[in-house]
Amino acid sequence: MPVSDDFRQRLDACLPAVAEHFGTPFYLYDEQGIVDTMAQLRDAFAPLDFREFYAVKAVSNPRILRLLREHGAGFDCGSVPDLGVARRAGATAGDLIFTSNNTTAAEFAAARATGALLTIDDLAAFGKLPDLPERVGLRLNPGTLPYGGEAELVTSGQKFGLRPDQLLAAERAARARGARSFGLHAMVASGLTSTDVIRATLEFLLTMAGRWHSDTGTVVDFIDVGGGLGIPFRPGEPAFDLRGFAADANRLLTGWAEREGIPRPRLFLESGRYVTGPHGVLVTRVVNRMEKWRTFVGVDTGVSAMIRPALYDTAYHHISVHDADDRPEEVVDVVGSMCENNDKLATARRLPRAEEGDLMYVHDVGAHGYSMSFPYNHRLRPQELLLHADGDVELIRRAETEADFLATLECERRVLHTRAGGRRVTT
Numbered sequence: 001m002p003v004s005d006d007f008r009q010r011l012d013a014c015l016p017a018v019a020e021h022f023g024t025p026f027y028l029y030d031e032q033g034i035v036d037t038m039a040q041l042r043d044a045f046a047p048l049d050f051r052e053f054y055a056v057k058a059v060s061n062p063r064i065l066r067l068l069r070e071h072g073a074g075f076d077c078g079s080v081p082d083l084g085v086a087r088r089a090g091a092t093a094g095d096l097i098f099t100s101n102n103t104t105a106a107e108f109a110a111a112r113a114t115g116a117l118l119t120i121d122d123l124a125a126f127g128k129l130p131d132l133p134e135r136v137g138l139r140l141n142p143g144t145l146p147y148g149g150e151a152e153l154v155t156s157g158q159k160f161g162l163r164p165d166q167l168l169a170a171e172r173a174a175r176a177r178g179a180r181s182f183g184l185h186a187m188v189a190s191g192l193t194s195t196d197v198i199r200a201t202l203e204f205l206l207t208m209a210g211r212w213h214s215d216t217g218t219v220v221d222f223i224d225v226g227g228g229l230g231i232p233f234r235p236g237e238p239a240f241d242l243r244g245f246a247a248d249a250n251r252l253l254t255g256w257a258e259r260e261g262i263p264r265p266r267l268f269l270e271s272g273r274y275v276t277g278p279h280g281v282l283v284t285r286v287v288n289r290m291e292k293w294r295t296f297v298g299v300d301t302g303v304s305a306m307i308r309p310a311l312y313d314t315a316y317h318h319i320s321v322h323d324a325d326d327r328p329e330e331v332v333d334v335v336g337s338m339c340e341n342n343d344k345l346a347t348a349r350r351l352p353r354a355e356e357g358d359l360m361y362v363h364d365v366g367a368h369g370y371s372m373s374f375p376y377n378h379r380l381r382p383q384e385l386l387l388h389a390d391g392d393v394e395l396i397r398r399a400e401t402e403a404d405f406l407a408t409l410e411c412e413r414r415v416l417h418t419r420a421g422g423r424r425v426t427t
């Protein structure tokens with residue numbers, strides 16, 4: 001089910017006052033829910049040498065990242081600014097993994113300077129890395145995976161990761177640059193509510209690690225199965241079986257280590273959505289009811305603040321109308337104000353009849369929500385609030401203003417006279 005009953009109760013209790021005080025729209029994150037999920041991860045993987053490296057691209061607010069770190073998380077960063085945000089949240093070298101792709105030499109140099117563990121995604125990376133730290137990760141792409149259950153999943157078309165047959169070449173290149181200790185990484189899909197694919201990913205990595213050990217004697221230090229754990233977006237959808245996966249992982253890693261006669265590797269996970277997704281909502285106010293060819297409920301936010309419904313055909317985000325459960329239902333599109341027809345948070349959705357002035361909230365936007373927002377049509381980004389466990393609500397990012405948006409127009413005057421021998425004028 002979308003947002004937990006507990007979160008719903010906490011939210012319903014304070015929503016009108018929070019909306020009144022801070023104004024709408026806003027993202028609101030539930031501290032208690034995030035802390036509880038971190039505790040569930042810790043408990044589930046307690047028998048293993050385990051760490052969650054939260055995927056920073058899923059939430060970009062350092063206040064939330066700080067909370068995650070207080071509860072044991074490190075950070076998986078896909079870009080140099082991701083590393084900057086994580087460091088702003090207090091992360092130090094040992095907390096950081098840099099899992100980039102299509103990376104430049106300058107980006108590698110900047111990532112190296114933070115002391116982050118580098119996950120190397122392609123042989124071309126070695127041309128951009130003059131030297132390496134002692135320990136690195138190598139990202140593999142299995143091409144296809146044997147697994148049961150879930151719908152089709154094609155990994156060979158993905159741009160991520162080395163082919164398995166490139167592993168030994170990658171090891172040689174890494175050793176030539178100073179690396180001595182290795183981990184293996186693979187992430188093949190996102191939003192998985194069954195455990196099949198992630199378990200198959202772990203089996204694939206262990207098979208590769210076993211072959212590698214026989215071929216060259218290399219003993220992997222860690223296995224990183226990436227993120228991709230799904231959450232139920234629709235009412236009634238099954239939840240990811242975390243305990244089941246953790247038990248499988250324990251069995252697979254322990255059995256493998258016994259068979260190989262080498263120590264059990266550490267296990268890393270880089271979940272984003274699973275950890276914070278269900279613990280964030282986007283709160284908005286109804287500003288119009290419009291009877292056109294369909295019934296439209298117009299709200300004071302839209303897909304510029306939360307793009308997923310416009311980006312992925314299959315993305316569904318549950319919507320609640322605050323304090324309206326007893327009203328008759330109707331089928332409506334929930335729309336923003338952008339001059340794009342796909343500015344719809346919901347299409348043909350059955351909802352209690354919403355009136356102008358009502359508060360609504362969009363569920364499950366605590367990951368890949370604000371961080372994917374964009375200011376097209378000068379629809380500026382909303383504020384972010386944190387609902388603390390004690391009921392206090394704190395502003396953790398103000399709304400973007402027109403001045404913020406116009407700030408990058410303030411720049412030095414630089415003109416290159418291309419027809420005058422390349423003379424450059426700077427004033």
Ligand SMILES: *Cc1c(COP(=O)(O)O)cnc(C)c1O
Pocket residue numbers: 055057058076078099187189190191226227228229270271272273274367
């Ligand atoms: C996006 C990403 C993640 C997180 O994905 P979720 O589906 O949010 O768990 C983890 N690792 C890498 C390398 C990623 O690119």
